[in-house]
Amino acid sequence: MSDTLHPVHIDTRIVxxxxxxxxxxxGALVVFxxxxxxxxxxxxxxxxxxxxxxxxxxxxxxxxxxxxxxxxLPEPEWRRQGLPWLAIGxxxxxxxxxxxxxxxxx
Numbered sequence: 001m002s003d004t005l006h007p008v009h010i011d012t013r014i015v016x017x018x019x020x021x022x023x024x025x026x027g028a029l030v031v032f033x034x035x036x037x038x039x040x041x042x043x044x045x046x047x048x049x050x051x052x053x054x055x056x057x058x059x060x061x062x063x064x065x066x067x068x069x070x071x072x073l074p075e076p077e078w079r080r081q082g083l084p085w086l087a088i089g090x091x092x093x094x095x096x097x098x099x100x101x102x103x104x105x106x
Contacts, residue, residue, distance in 0.1 A: 023064030
């Protein structure tokens with residue numbers, strides 16, 4: 001018998017709670033202080049950069065909130081079934097961000 005930990009035995013509740021804490025903290029920092037770090041104006045449009053930064057921070061906070069909800073599910077199987085949906089949501093956000101990055105001229 002092997003003493004190694006099989007991936008099925010990893011407690012998804014702990015993983016989701018750590019992820020949620022990281023995303024909620026990061027998102028809050030970006031929403032509240034992001035414009036101070038990255039500036040406010042973009043392409044001559046006042047406050048456009050600040051708005052984009054705050055939207056990005058809000059998306060990160062939303063991902064953290066979804067992880068909190070998944071982490072509080074009582075059944076491990078329910079959490080495992082929710083993880084692909086969380087991953088799909090992240091994929092959609094990534095695709096939209098890439099499309100926006102490519103569409104914005106330099």
